[in-house]
Amino acid sequence: MAERVMSNENPLWIPSEERVQASNLQQFIQHINMQGEAVETYQQLHQWSVADKKKFWLEIWQFCDVIGFCGNCIYGEGIARWQKFLPARDTIWFPQAQLNYAENLLSYAFQKPEGVAIWFKNESGQSKKLTWQQLCDQVSIVQQWLIQNGVIKGDVVAACLPHMPETVVAMLATTSLGAIWASTSPSDDIDDTIARFEQIQPKILFCCNGYSFNGSNHLMEESNSKIVQAIESIENTCQIEYLQQREYSVNFNDTFSDWQSLLSSYLPRGLTYERIGFNDPLFVLFSEIDNAPPRCTAHSVGGTVLNHLKEHQLQCDIQPDDRVLINTECDSMMWNWHVSALASGATLVIYDGYPLYPQPSALWEFIQEAEVTLFATPADYLQALEQKEFSPGNFYALTSLKTLCSTGQMLKAKQFDYIYDQVKPDLHLSVMSGDANILGNFVIGNPTSPVYKGECQGAALGLDIDVIDQSGKSVSLAEGELICRNSFPNQPIGFWHDDGEQYHLAFWNSEDGAWHQGSRAEVTSNGGMRCYGLKS
Template sequence: MERQVTDTVPQWVPTDEDIANARITDFTGFVEKRIGETFDDYGALWRWSVDEPDAFWAALWDYFALGERGDTVVSGMDMPGAQWFPGTTVNYVDQVIRSARTDRPAIVAVSETGPDREISWQDLLGRTAAFAETLRSAGVQPGDRVVGYLPNIPEAVIAFLATASIGAVWSACGQDYSAKAALDRLGQLEPKVLVAADGYLFAGKYRDKRDDVDAVRSGLPTVQASFGLDDLAASTADRLEPVAVPFDHPLWILFSSGTTGLPKGIMHGHGGVLVEHLKAVALQSDIGPADTFFWYTSPSWMMWNFQVAGLLVGSTIVCYDGSPSSPQPDALWDIAARVRATVLGTSPGYVLGCMKAGAEPKKTHDLSALRSVGITGSSLPPTSSLWLRDHVGVQVSSISGGTDVVSAFIGGVRSVPVWPGELSAPYLGVALAAWDESGEPVLGEVGELVVTKPLPSMPIAFWNDPDGSRYHDAYFDVYPGVWRHGDWITVTERGSVVVHGRSDSTLNRHGIRMGSADIYQAVERLPEVVEALVIGAEQPDGGYWMPLFVVLADGVNLTDEVRDRINDTIRTEVSPRHVPDEIIVAPGIPHTRTGKKLEVPIKKLFQGRDAAKVVERSAVDDPELLDWYVTQRRR
């Protein structure tokens, strides 16, 4: 959290050839010719993009030749409340169709057992068209919800594209979520259709999910039709004809982590996602028709949606539903070499695991096609970034954003150097700053990440939030009219950004977000457990420590049997990826006076913060408990 920003030399500097060939350079030339100005560097282009949002987003629309648009780019600049491209109609899938090609596959499907499976663009669009007709035959209409309980496989992409093409709304959970966790999310949406797989292979073991699928189906009384993978492979159709929908028509619903209560359903619109993802994938990530884009992810995580956006620019995307570390710790590097990935995305935790395992990716794999390694999920420490420099040897594009905008606020740019432990620059159009508690911008100091002007991919609404109060309270209750994201950042003098971690209590393990409420609901039902508190604390070496503190019932000790029962409950009812690193018996759980568990203050304690600055003791229901947690930090 308090990591210092120090002057250092860049670990990667773009060559003249990198800059000349970068899509951001081509876009800069397009804008310069359009407005009659010259930009000396990326920073100057970024400042123009946030100072002139109308001109920037109109230029982006025209650069990608997205078709006819209304004269108005944005109506009002209030947050929330700005209306983007009013009167303009789009469909996300139209851009996928425009990008189709015959010389490369659309998707490469990879599994732990192989062989790799290629899906051509013709097959992708044909199967999408056929399933779109299947959905129509099942009575699905624009605005209806279609939900998936699926691993990261091509059929998930096909189901999403088919849903979007007819104006219905997509939402999904990966099958690493239990049936209950999936229902906590998908059950809110009153879906008309469920698409599910029987199971998936992970870490050498097949995970049979048929019982969970039955439980999900039973828990969704509004579902009128259910489909399996065979239904997505049964036939193809000749033409895929997406329906035109308003710019802000819902495309998908993603879910927050559910830290307190049920997860929040976050709706994004077709148009906002389309322009944001074209910007983020093509201009910021420099991905195009010659690329193979592989990000290790799950349909539960927004990076799945981000990777699907590779189809918008004609790249080949890679779907992998297995373990990143099976059968060997360097499994992702092996896949990247095999599929000739040009962009590989992973997490700081995976990089740390490779470091500890003594992996030598550049020596043991042919990574000659690889151009960039993307990193997200948590902060990447300088040591891990330098390890990537030495053992992979390409640009490290560390990004930070969120489900909230289904994109990044900050990240790499092909024309900007990379400094160890820093994110190179804010993304175009993102009016980003670090603010102190009084709402003043700070430079070179830790502050709250804020965005002071609206973006097209900010949520169009939260699900089941008719008056917008939940949406407002999520981002705008601290700084009225300004988006507060919940990250601690430092903006450096050179314009790069250091992200110090979440300022809320989301559990973000291996890039998969989970709310503490999910774990509490499972663990606190056990007769042995009175109450529990879980934190996820980013460590200085890039690790992530997730302990579970438990108050046990009278007469119960933390035997191996009790420990196994707690872990097994979390593994089966919540997620196998969120089994705690350690279970610690506590004398009690501290709360605010209104009964909320002090997750964030306890997390900060274990990240080395001063206890006196973490929480006001008079605001705690049992202040003496804080002393016990301080002693545990020193154990």
């Protein structure tokens, strides 16, 4: 049953004028107003972003300093993905553009090579920092190894790894070559991992010897060998000795390449980047479908870069040298969302392990130590903290923390009170819808508008979001189906091994020509939204 909340006209948080003026969003508004617009509020900006989509997405490219060739055509009529042409589905964005994901993520290394790019810690107490220069050096070495193993544009590289620096390095090396990255988290369900990877036929596999979670060690060497035996396309495997073991493992596979040996086998050199088409594939994400193999959804390089820059810099106010911690794993869209923060010059703060182990303060101690500015987490983690009656604000000053993002299921109204009472009163609480289908968010916060109890702040920029009843009419102050009526660059390329029919049936099989994914939502009297998840 969806939680109902009475309208509360008194906001829980209002940004200070100083914070509004210092925000990227306000700078963007000033930027477009200098060109003749007359935008004052987020709502007006959103209306403009939908009404003048060509100018909006071009301004995002320019304002966020995307590296690459943009071309003269912003959007045009593409080939129908299934049967007749649908504008919202088949519009093609930046058809002439060429860019590279890794090149955009590593560009800050030129400005601050000795700054911290990654700050890592896990539940076992291991910790590591990589400067931007060290990150580039490691990416260069792994790039050389991939080239030696024949990886080229369009090849698939898979990883079964925890969220740790080596995963980020391997992904950046892969995408620097124009190859496609697909990752999942290590688990005891090896059949599920094989079911995912056998569909995309990876050439290279990255894996680890094991991992720790909630105080227990999980060995993966036998599972890794089973994956390689089951998937004939894998030509080489690199295993990371992540779990510290003193004894020799009987499942050790001496045919695998070793991560540390790999790093010592090459000298770092200048990175080269293979720029690919805006709409070429970058990531494959997996989702579970009832009574069917896992769904493999391909996402484009250009759509991912442009949308993540928009969401990070404008919606979440991520700025250079900010420190961003996401409570996530490698099989979640939030992992991809996290690593993209490098493109804004932010430090990736990574924690691997059970977030409540060995005590509820585990993440908050790291947030304080690393001076995290943005922390994102699934809503159920915040609910678990409240149930354990843990109050982070009583133990840590959290001076640097300015934004807390809640993802996944809708944050319950009482958790809003918990956050502002027990975490920090001056905090931008951004409730995000977390839509893996678009590798982004239909509904998200912004740093210049008030936060109301039980509400998301509103629709993301550039997206023509609507809530409709069963007859297809727009409704407010009542629950309905959330849809998107317009085209946007980060729509998925489609499903792996699909001629377009399954993609159409999943999101476009309606007479109104809009995106439908079965999500339920409500427009509030404050102009915000309440998201109720997928309809049953």
